[in-house]
Amino acid sequence: MHVTVHVFGREAHEVDLPDPTYGDLIDAVDLNPHEATVLVDGRPVPEDAPVEASEVRVLRLVQGG
Template sequence: MDVTVEVVNEATHEVSVDETATYADLLAAIDYSPQAVSVLVDGSPVPEDQPVGAKSVRVVRLIKGG
């Protein structure tokens, strides 16, 4: 499955994952840690261990360096 991953205020990535992939796997594919971001599907957060079921997600960084 191809998934569009929008990292809010940063970049958009196109990621291909298999049917067993979780949202943590999706984050790993774009080099983000589940501890540093929140994944949103239709505006609601999803658990990192949940299987990917959406074709488009938004990622919000919780920690930003400064």
């Protein structure tokens, strides 16, 4: 499946994976699933759900201390 992954604050990535999950897309753009979430139509989706969108956005979560 071909998916365009837009990472907020970074460039877009074109990803081709067979039967990916949203977690696979996070891995494909070299982010850790614990520090990022995938948004489809502005709503977060579970990382273990199968990808159903051809375009997604990845939001890096900020941690501080």
